Amino acid sequence: MKNKLCEMFGIDVPIFAFSHCRDVVVEVSKAGGMGVLGMARMDPDRVEEELNWIDAHIEGRPYGIDVLMSGNVEDSGDLKYDPEKLLPQEHVRFVRDMLDKAGVPPLPEAEEQQIMRDMVKGMNFTPRESLEMVERAMSHPIKLIVNALGTPPAQLIERAHSKGIKIAALAGKARHAIKHKEAGCDFVIAVGTEAGGHTGDISSLVLWPNIVDAVDPMPVLGGGGVGRGRQFAAALALGCEGVWCGSIWLKTVQSEVPPEIKSKMFEAAADDAILTRSVTGKPCRTLNNTFSKAWNAEDAPAMLPAPLQNYLWWQEGRSRVERVRAKEFLTYPVGQIVGDMTEETSVKEVVYDFINELLDSKERLDGMLGE
Amino acid sequence: MKNKLCEMFGIDVPIFAFSHCRDVVVEVSKAGGMGVLGMARMDPDRVEEELNWIDAHIEGRPYGIDVLMSGNVEDSGDLKYDPEKLLPQEHVRFVRDMLDKAGVPPLPEAEEQQIMRDMVKGMNFTPRESLEMVERAMSHPIKLIVNALGTPPAQLIERAHSKGIKIAALAGKARHAIKHKEAGCDFVIAVGTEAGGHTGDISSLVLWPNIVDAVDPMPVLGGGGVGRGRQFAAALALGCEGVWCGSIWLKTVQSEVPPEIKSKMFEAAADDAILTRSVTGKPCRTLNNTFSKAWNAEDAPAMLPAPLQNYLWWQEGRSRVERVRAKEFLTYPVGQIVGDMTEETSVKEVVYDFINELLDSKERLDGMLGE
Numbered sequence: 001m002k003n004k005l006c007e008m009f010g011i012d013v014p015i016f017a018f019s020h021c022r023d024v025v026v027e028v029s030k031a032g033g034m035g036v037l038g039m040a041r042m043d044p045d046r047v048e049e050e051l052n053w054i055d056a057h058i059e060g061r062p063y064g065i066d067v068l069m070s071g072n073v074e075d076s077g078d079l080k081y082d083p084e085k086l087l088p089q090e091h092v093r094f095v096r097d098m099l100d101k102a103g104v105p106p107l108p109e110a111e112e113q114q115i116m117r118d119m120v121k122g123m124n125f126t127p128r129e130s131l132e133m134v135e136r137a138m139s140h141p142i143k144l145i146v147n148a149l150g151t152p153p154a155q156l157i158e159r160a161h162s163k164g165i166k167i168a169a170l171a172g173k174a175r176h177a178i179k180h181k182e183a184g185c186d187f188v189i190a191v192g193t194e195a196g197g198h199t200g201d202i203s204s205l206v207l208w209p210n211i212v213d214a215v216d217p218m219p220v221l222g223g224g225g226v227g228r229g230r231q232f233a234a235a236l237a238l239g240c241e242g243v244w245c246g247s248i249w250l251k252t253v254q255s256e257v258p259p260e261i262k263s264k265m266f267e268a269a270a271d272d273a274i275l276t277r278s279v280t281g282k283p284c285r286t287l288n289n290t291f292s293k294a295w296n297a298e299d300a301p302a303m304l305p306a307p308l309q310n311y312l313w314w315q316e317g318r319s320r321v322e323r324v325r326a327k328e329f330l331t332y333p334v335g336q337i338v339g340d341m342t343e344e345t346s347v348k349e350v351v352y353d354f355i356n357e358l359l360d361s362k363e364r365l366d367g368m369l370g371e
Numbered sequence: 372m373k374n375k376l377c378e379m380f381g382i383d384v385p386i387f388a389f390s391h392c393r394d395v396v397v398e399v400s401k402a403g404g405m406g407v408l409g410m411a412r413m414d415p416d417r418v419e420e421e422l423n424w425i426d427a428h429i430e431g432r433p434y435g436i437d438v439l440m441s442g443n444v445e446d447s448g449d450l451k452y453d454p455e456k457l458l459p460q461e462h463v464r465f466v467r468d469m470l471d472k473a474g475v476p477p478l479p480e481a482e483e484q485q486i487m488r489d490m491v492k493g494m495n496f497t498p499r500e501s502l503e504m505v506e507r508a509m510s511h512p513i514k515l516i517v518n519a520l521g522t523p524p525a526q527l528i529e530r531a532h533s534k535g536i537k538i539a540a541l542a543g544k545a546r547h548a549i550k551h552k553e554a555g556c557d558f559v560i561a562v563g564t565e566a567g568g569h570t571g572d573i574s575s576l577v578l579w580p581n582i583v584d585a586v587d588p589m590p591v592l593g594g595g596g597v598g599r600g601r602q603f604a605a606a607l608a609l610g611c612e613g614v615w616c617g618s619i620w621l622k623t624v625q626s627e628v629p630p631e632i633k634s635k636m637f638e639a640a641a642d643d644a645i646l647t648r649s650v651t652g653k654p655c656r657t658l659n660n661t662f663s664k665a666w667n668a669e670d671a672p673a674m675l676p677a678p679l680q681n682y683l684w685w686q687e688g689r690s691r692v693e694r695v696r697a698k699e700f701l702t703y704p705v706g707q708i709v710g711d712m713t714e715e716t717s718v719k720e721v722v723y724d725f726i727n728e729l730l731d732s733k734e735r736l737d738g739m740l741g742e
Contacts (some may be wrong), residue, residue, distance in 0.1 A: 001498050003739050034468060050735035066393050173642070191563075195573040202641045203565040203574040205596035205605060206707040234576060234605035236739060237732040269575045270581065271544070336577040361608040368374050369502065 004219045005187065005241045007167060009034055009143055014242020015232070016189075016221055018066055018146075022054050023254035027347035029061035030337070036064040039248075041125040044136050051140040064144025064166075065137050069130045070222055087312055090301050096123040098294055104326045107319060112231050115319045123311065130158065138163055146189065148198075150176070157184045170223070172200030172207070181215045182248055188215055190243045192224030196247045196273065196335035198284050199224065200369045205238070212239035213319075227337035229357020233365075236358075241329040247335040252347045260325045261332050262344070272341030279313050279331060280305025287338070289331040291317055375590045376612045379537060380433045385561075385613020386603070387592055388515075388718075389437055393425050394625035398718035400432035407435040407517055409617075412496040416509050422449040426585055433486055435515025436508050440501045458683055466519065469665055474674055476695045478690060486690045494682065502527065505714075515645040519569075520653070521547070522554045529555075536615050538584055541594070543571030543578070545585040552586045559586055560615045563595030567644065567706035569616045569655050570595065576609070578699070581622050583610035599706035600728020604736075605649075618644075618706040623718045631696045632703050641710030648686050650702060652677025658709070660702040662688055 005014040012032030019025055025035030035048065035058075054063060100106075107115065116371050134145065134156065145152070145160050147169040162165045167184040171177035190211040191206025202210075204224040212220045222235035222246030235243045248263060250257050257265075264287060275285045278292040281304060286292070289308045292312070295303055321329040345353075376385040382510030383403030390396055396406030408421065421441075428641045439563060478486065495552045505516065505527065513517075518540040531538045537557040542548035548559045557633060561582040563575025569717070573581075583591045593606035597644050606614045621628050623637060649663040652675060659664070660685070666674055674680050691698040716724075 001739050002741075035453050173640075192574065192576070193533045194577055200642070201711075202707055203563065203576065205563070205575045205602055206565055206598075206641050206710065210710065225574050228580070229575075230580045230609045231576055231738070233608035235603050236736055237604035237608045238601045239732075239735070265521065269544075270577050271571070336573055337579065339573075339577065339689070360738055361610075364610070365604070365607055365733055365736065369730070370373075 003241055005221070006221075008186070011062060013351070013355055014221070015351060016064075016242060017244035017249055018242045018244065019255075021249070021254060021256040023051050023346055024249045024252060024326075025063050026054055026057045027252075027254055028249075028338045028351060029058050029063045031351040034064060034144070035349055036066050036144065039133060039137070041122050041130075042070055042133055043081055044133065044346065047136045051137060051142075053232075055140055062143040063129050064146060065134070065142055066146040066148055067130060069134070069147050069152060070127050071153055082199055086308060087315065088301075088317045091304060092316055093302055093310055094294075097198075097290075097313060097328070098291070099317065099320055099326075101179050102290065102326065102328065104320050104324060104329065111323070112236045112319075116315070120313055121172060123314075127153075129215065133264050135159075138165065142292065144168065146170070151179045151183045152185065154278065166220075171211060172202065174210050177211045177215050177220075180350055181218050182332070185218075185223065187219040187241070189221040189223050190240070191244070192222075193275070194285075194336040196223030196285050196338075197333040198280065198282055199275065200283075208238045214226075225337055226336060227335075227340050229359075229363045230361050231337075232354050232358045233361035237365075238353065244355055245337075247346060248338050248341070248350055250332065250334060251341040251344060252350060255291050257332055258322075258325060260327050261330050264327065264330060264331070264336050265334060266343060268338045268341075270333075270336040273336045273338045274332050277303050277306075277309060279310070281309030284333060285335060286333045287331045290319075290328040372457050374612055376592070377517060379557070380588075381431060383445050384722070384726055385592070386722060387435075387613060388620055389615065389617035389628075390454040390526055390620045392625060392627040393421050395620045395623060395718055396434055397428045399620075399722060400429050400434045402719050402722035404722055405433060405435060405515070407437050407515065408642050409437045410504060411439055412493050412501075413504055415444060415504065416505055418507045422508060422513075424511070427510055433514040435517060436513055436549060437517040437519055438501060438505055439520045440505070440518050440523060440527065441520055441522055447512060458673075458680060458686065459675070461677060462683055463687055465665075465672055466683060467661075469677040470688065470691055470700070473693050473699065475659065475695060477699065478694065482694070483690075487686070490685055494678075494685075496525075506530075508625075509536065515539065517541070517560065522550045523556065525671045526620055527553065529618075539592075540584060543573065545578075545581050546670050548586050548591075550584045550621070551587050556589075558590040558592065558612070560592040560594050561611070561613070563573075563593075564646070565656075565707040566595030567709075568704040569651070569653055570646065571577070571654075576605075579606065579609045579611055596708055598706075598711050600725045601732050602609065602708075604732035605709055605730045607738075616708075618708050619703060619712070619721055620718060621703065622712040622715060624715050625718050627668075628703055629696060636703070636705060636709050636712050637697065637714060639705075639709045639712075644705050644707045644709045647672050648680060650681070652680030655663070655704060655706045658702045662692075663702065665713075672709070 015033035017028035020038040025037045028035040052265040144166045168187045169180040170189045208222045217240035221244040222240035226243045228243040272288045274288045276292045278295045388399040391409040394409045399406040515537045539558045540551040541560045579593045579653035590612035592615040593611035597614045597616040598619040643659045644661045647663045
């Protein structure tokens with residue numbers, strides 16, 4: 001395809017695949033797109049392990065990483081995670097009772113302590129540690145760094161550019177996209193409300209052209225609601241240079257999600273991907289589940305502000321639920337496209353279906369409007 | 372354009388314009404699209420007046436009407452509107468205090484009584500009266516009836532078809548669209564969450580192709596988030612045969628909305644079109660306003676169930692607010708596309724911009740994918 005982003009990265013099709021799973025990253029890049037590994041909070045050993053594996057399998061194709069960095073690396077947050085002190089007893093009891101009643105066993109003490117240690121470490125991950133993690137990643141042949149937590153810090157942009165690495169950031173509003181552009185990003189990723197994970201209120205159909213115009217002539221990737229070739233065609237028609245997608249890879253054989261969550265996804269309709277504060281404390285689109293529904297009950301306590309609600313779910317809910325894979329409570333961030341996910345396929349099939357349906361859509365437009 | 376809906380109605384472009392304003396209907400049809408008059412609850416004299424005017428000005432071009440009919444015409448609803456009895460005093464006081472504090476004067480008694488009479492009449496409008504209204508409309512050369520309240524009643528579909536009139540219905544989920552198809556509709560209108568007015572949760576980008584596949588080969592119009600040519604191109608790329616739009620006409624010189632609301636729209640961002648239960652009791656996307664915000668306050672009473680919340684706004688809020696055009700309280704159903712509405716233009720300009728931008732989008736795709 002003749003396209004700014006294909007030229008920028010030397011890829012065949014501007015399909016940018018966000019995934020926490022290194023297999024997906026490798027397969028997408030090998031199929032002609034661009035795999036982007038979600039790193040979140042990885043310690044240096046894990047970074048080496050994941051990226052070494054990718055380097056060994058990706059056959060020299062380009063790939064990127066996705067990080068969560070606040071704009072100010074000195075800002076380490078004003079709330080240190082301390083599981084003993086932060087959570088109100090009423091809320092802890094509410095979650096414990098809920099799981100007890102549903103027959104989800106409590107964690108064995110040894111496991112609980114290990115989980116707590118891991119959590120405290122994860123929660124207290126500082127922007128400084130994030131920067132070190134990215135620095136480590138930059139010793140690998142990464143071609144792109146995406147920041148999912150606002151405008152990247154100036155020193156990261158400078159450092160990436162000095163190594164010939166492109167940098168981009170997610171935006172849910174035009175004014176955020178303009179900030180990214182002014183800070184020196186190479187492109188922006190416009191993410192509509194239908195996306196999985198933390199998301200805003202504006203739909204892709206309205207947001208994308210809005211951001212395209214706001215940062216013109218900078219390239220824009222359309223994210224949120226993209227899972228097939230027709231949406232890829234729509235993104236290009238709306239002025240985007242390509243697509244950003246994450247949810248669709250969860251259904252693949254390569255995906256990291258456990259079979260119990262996968263089967264929940266295959267049964268889900270588009271509106272089972274609900275936008276809820278219950279899991280992270282911020283609006284996050286995730287698979288509907290008993291925990292999220294419970295907060296709507298009349299006798300439920302009010303949800304805690306972020307990040308406390310997140311701590312509550314991690315500390316009291318998630319580990320207990322995932323340990324026994326209690327299906328009704330299992331959840332995973334996923335977009336409305338989940339309604340289209342009905343069976344397991346390979347990453348390669350998803351990419352090829354994307355391209356074929358894009359071409360069908362093009363033919364359809366040619367037929368209506370003359371070639 | 373070569374297109375099923377262009378053939379069905381003998382129109383040049385498949386832009387279907389919903390409007391309560393007869394001027395908009397006439398201008399869209401004259402510009403090559405299809406104007407559809409929102410009738411809601413009109414008495415027979417008003418039907419005659421509106422449609423006679425349209426017939427006199429539309430120069431023989433096709434047009435349609437949009438109605439609100441429940442599937443069962445015998446179902447007259449179980450809740451008769453009686454302003455003296457239905458509304459809890461706590462809620463009435465909450466709204467009165469809010470407006471008193473904001474300096475919005477109470478209604479003069481004579482006006483209040485007239486408004487009450489009109490309201491009681493409107494609220495108690497029966498499905499039977501709706502059917503009579505449509506019967507009256509069918510004595511005019513209408514070419515299309517759209518039902519915005521679910522699958523049209525069987526007798527309406529039969530009656531319309533016997534007169535050569537096409538019939539369609541709105542759907543926010545695939546299963547509703549399938550019901551419309553099975554009942555005998557000629558096409559369906561898939562409406563995403565970004566639309567103005569009553570709307571569901573699923574975004575257009577996800578919903579449209581979903582419904583296209585569900586009712587294939589029946590034609591589908593894409594509605595919700597459509598205000599310009601790029602979205603028109605996206606709708607065609609996503610498998611739709613055309614677009615359904617309402618909000619965008621509100622900004623035109625022909626539009627029915629008062630200047631105070633228009634200027635609020637020109638200042639609004641996409642996420643000022645909020646999905647709220649505060650105005651009608653059901654999720655309705657409308658311009659953010661002080662009344663809607665007030666229900667989020669900690670000391671606010673819980674919102675009433677539909678249709679009581681609607682009665683409350685009509686009886687205690689709307690008339691008082693609109694009489695003096697109290698800007699902070701003024702609202703109007705509008706979609707997220709409101710963020711793109713920044714100045715008044717003519718209906719004809721909107722239609723021509725739609726077509727030009729559609730062609731630009733097509734050219735863009737040609738450039739990327741080869742002609």
